[in-house]
Amino acid sequence: MTQPSPSPATEAAHVAGAPDPAPAGRRRRRFALPNTYAILVALTAVVWALGFVVPAGQYDLVDGAPVPGSYHHVEVDASFGDRVLDLFQAPVNGLYGVEDPGSGFVGPYESGSLTGAAGVFLFVLAIGAFIVTTTRTGAVDAGIGRVAARFRDRGAAVIVALMVLITLGGSTFGLGEETLGFYAILIPLLLSLGFDRMTAVGVVLVGSVVGNMASTVNPFMTGAASDAAGIPIGQGIGLRALLLVVFGGLAIAYVVRYSVRVRRDPSRSVVGISAEDAELAAGVDTGSLVMSGRQKVVITLFAATFAFMVFALVPWAQVVHGPGAASYGWQLDWYFPELTALFLVMAVVIGLVGRMRGEALVGSVLAGASEFLGAALVIVLARGITVVMHNALITDTVLHALEGLVSGAGGGAFGVLVYLVNVPMSFLVPSSSGLATLAMPVLAPLADFAGVGRDLVVTAFQCAVGTVALVTPTSAIVMGGLSLAKVPYGRYVRWVLPLLAVLVVGSFATLMLAALL
Template sequence: MNGEKKNKKEKRFEFPTAFTVLFIILILAAILTYIVPAGFYSKLQYDSEQDIFLIENHQGEISTLPATQKTLNSLNIRMSINKFTDGSIKKPIAIPDTYQRIQQSPQGPLAVIMSPIEGIMDTVDIMVFVLILGGIIGLVNKTGTFDAGIAALSKRTKGKEFLLVVFVVALIALGGTTFGLAEETIALYPILMPVFIASGYDAIVCIAAIYMGSSIGSMYSTVNPFSVVIASNAAGISFNEGLTFRIISLILATIITLLYIYRYAKKVKRDPKNSLIYEDMGKIEERFLKDYDPENVAPFNWRRILILVIFLGAFPFMIWGVSKGGWWFPEMATLFLAVAIIIILLSGLSEKEAINTFINGAADLVGVALIIGIARAINIVMDNGMISDTLLYYASSIIRNMNGGIFAAVQMILFSFLGFFIPSSSGLATLSMPIMAPLADTVGVSRDIVVTAYNWGQGWMAFITPTGLILATLEMVDVTYNKWIKFILPLMGIIGVFSIVMLVIQTLL
């Protein structure tokens, strides 16, 4: 009898892995391409070499028009020609009132099976960055640098551990609001996870500090060129419109997030059994603190200090490159490869030991890299199914002629929905703003409210969107998606209500 009970306990339901979750969503996305009508908005793109506009219609035919303000006005695109000629708008934008139903393009079993391969090929630059990062983490761990650094930091933060959470959230939120710091934070988890665990917190606190810092910063973007600036340009306004209100909202949302994390972190620190992942903490600690013994830590000597300084020094350099130097993942991967070579030379390891350590470290993050590619497969299926424009058309139809406050609130909800299907912030901005922004004129509110609703709606959905970064993050730290959902949903509700209230207030100013 006891044996039967034991077997039943062992066979309790386990939430599927990130890979299974993504494949389920991939199949659902393919099913949508059979159900949602295919449609297409004509697209306009500026050709700087010929100084003309290229127009693509629903039949795929390309025509040309003079690149003048008169052309934009005739197409009902209410923005300055300068936004195109100065390079502010590089991507094709949707032309209002041009939506056409087109032949259905359902994505069958073959397309579904091929899409992960296409997704991996499409995100190979990000995957290379992640693998190189994994190799570096392996090297730094092998030298004992992280263990020595954790011990030194633990002594300094004794009794003030939550200050680390405040610092991480504030710093990452600042990066998110200014230049969209998001994918780059993947590098921080292997570094900060041991520190958080050694401080008495669980993995969820570390994820919340990094991921929510990035999410809140990106959601409440102030001058982020990849979201709010592009969206403002596509809406035909300056990004300075509504800036003060967005800054105030960012500060308040960050405080709300910190209070929520503090409440959970305090419970976990008081009693580890209060952790949502208590039963998994053993294997998580084994992974991140397997060689860490606070009573027997290698000295924090000049070699380890130098390795840590070089490793950590790469991050501000990377941030400068992304925000000012036009860098993207190939350049970031190159930077960290150079750092890996320097660390190998400083490590004191033999050539064979150093290379094997780097390879093993990269192997630890293969799963994370593959998840990034599979998540992209979902977007590929929906793009090939030609349903994104239809969803935008339906969304714009819903909010016509609404009251100003209701208009703003519903827009945020609709942008949350659209953000699931179009997770690219710049892609959603250039596609939707020429359609959505003019609707603000019809209900008597400022267009910057539409920009704010877009930014907040898409950012809010990013808390849980499987097609975003969250599954790759959870895979990196061995936490299942359902545990994250259980932690984040209350905060998501609070932030959602707060954002809608702030949007309604903005319409009254």
């Protein structure tokens, strides 16, 4: 018997990602993950509760690094009321940082305290001001239209080119939170080429995370881990370069395969194509390849700002000569405070070039910061979870328990065990440089007893951090990016799980073979 075809309303709802209407008289219940903010608040409460169950403890520190074998139990010098207050202050502490109970010193994580997300928070707002101001000049729409017109029939080539650049950026200079500014530019472009918002997440988030996972000379990942392990940054670079090619290729193929399916059949989009998406795509003018001289100047300034950001971030002396090398005279070593100032200044410059004056320019800057405020708040909530763990003094306890798992292991099992040990630690300490400083001095010497090189520990660390960074809700890159892309966390996790499984299996195989060779 022929089944009746679905109504246009049903098909539209399916494309938009909405559940199919339930039959009359029957209500369908469908499980759905809560929104990003609810997930982070719930995780904060769970981690806070674990602070009363998991024993508090610390390692002794020498130059900010834990001393193997020095772990000891301590008491948390705080009343129950103080700890309840700590729970409710988690977002505030996530923004400003936390004071170490023992030293009374507020500073970097390596000094015994935990920095807040204020730098990233303000950076995201500045990025918003910069992008929205640039967009209001009309140059971005003209540029996107030009690219969309030229690559109308070669959308996959655009995805490949973008992911190659982003992956290389992650591998060489740690491109991560900086990619949050890319979504506002790439989403209209990719929608106009027939793709969806998940494609943009794949290009930006997956590209940067896999690049960091297969880091070659990234000073914030490989540099910090190699330095803490007591080896040169170049040791093991051959294996990591191979991982970059293999894992980067797998990630690009995964995103391209999905995006091509969506372009052929929009109903296969896991997030749907909403009316807002269709309107945004239709707003991209693909009928003209002409840009005015003023628009070309704006686009040049826009691209030059991001290029200068790359130059300012990279500690060139360490990349060339290894950790501990003295800085070059022209090396800037900028970080989020300087980058925030850069993007705010350039927002004003671009606004003036685009003939914005007075209230129009100020309003554009404020509107941009306002549009990115949601993503900035997500970052603060995610950092608050780490602060709660730090205040409860249970981070070192978890590390000490995991340290015992790899002691005495040898051969091919050692690299896999080091990977597994770093997985829960990567969730608890989302900062790659912070985790490297914490874990590497403890785990790296164990490689000597296992008869393998310490560079294998660094590679296992990177693989673990990378796979966890694809999905962890404590990461600013994940939660902030999904918020900007308007992609639900639950749908993203289900979409990326097959790629995550491939990367885990590939990491295991690589680490076992590297340990045996």
